[in-house]
Amino acid sequence: xxxITQSPRYKITETGRQVTLMCHQTWSHSYMFxxxxxxxxxxxxxxxxxxxxxxxxxxVPDGYVVSRSKTENFPLTLESATRSQTSVYFxxxxxTGNTEAFFGQGTRLTVV
Amino acid sequence: xxxxMQIPQYQHVQEGEDFTTxxxxxxxxxxxxxxxxxxxxxxxxxxxxxxxxEVKKQKRxxxxxxxxxxxSSLHITATQxxxxxxxxxxxxxxxxxxxxxxxxxxxxxxxx
Numbered sequence: 001x002x003x004i005t006q007s008p009r010y011k012i013t014e015t016g017r018q019v020t021l022m023c024h025q026t027w028s029h030s031y032m033f034x035x036x037x038x039x040x041x042x043x044x045x046x047x048x049x050x051x052x053x054x055x056x057x058x059x060v061p062d063g064y065v066v067s068r069s070k071t072e073n074f075p076l077t078l079e080s081a082t083r084s085q086t087s088v089y090f091x092x093x094x095x096t097g098n099t100e101a102f103f104g105q106g107t108r109l110t111v112v
Numbered sequence: 113x114x115x116x117m118q119i120p121q122y123q124h125v126q127e128g129e130d131f132t133t134x135x136x137x138x139x140x141x142x143x144x145x146x147x148x149x150x151x152x153x154x155x156x157x158x159x160x161x162x163x164x165x166e167v168k169k170q171k172r173x174x175x176x177x178x179x180x181x182x183x184s185s186l187h188i189t190a191t192q193x194x195x196x197x198x199x200x201x202x203x204x205x206x207x208x209x210x211x212x213x214x215x216x217x218x219x220x221x222x223x224x
Contacts, residue, residue, distance in 0.1 A: 042216035097210025103154040
């Protein structure tokens with residue numbers, strides 16, 4: 001009963017490098033989301049997906065790319081990491097888009 | 113743009129005291145949800161309110177949804193050290209219709 005898993009849990013990368021955060025869910029939920037959590041900002045939506053091959057921007061999408069070729073996976077890519085992208089990233093899924101969301105354990109990303 | 117605001121940002125109480133956090137939306141919400149995040153953890157769904165004026169209880173926690181469906185509150189009676197964490201309210205996003213927008217959270221600390 002894995003639910004929703006994120007990998008890696010911790011990542012340190014250098015400015016300018018590309019990095020991909022993985023998210024996998026076993027419930028076959030239609031909706032998946034990426035949020036970033038920063039002190040003083042709460043949880044901010046980066047991208048979301050209503051189904052495989054359907055993605056849309058959230059509140060803070062700049063500098064990020066997502067894809068969803070399979071229902072269960074929703075990777076988030078930072079094309080050229082910047083220090084301002086140092087954050088904790090949470091992936092979440094839900095049956096419908098605006099009801100109970102199930103969060104992964106988070107990935108703590110540090111860009112140096 | 114749409115905003116979901118929570119007050120207070122931080123609250124420290126002595127064990128046994130009551131605690132209340134308030135959530136206010138700039139727009140009418142079809143539902144409001146509450147999540148709890150323990151230190152170092154991920155947000156976990158607590159409850160969803162849908163009806164105007166709705167009140168729900170979970171043991172020592174009481175949740176209310178305002179008559180205008182723009183505000184909500186979470187009240188904890190006789191706090192315990194296990195209540196420590198950050199409490200978030202969330203509602204459907206107007207921009208991203210099938211995603212949630214979160215308040216910045218109220219962080220509760222409890223001393224024994």
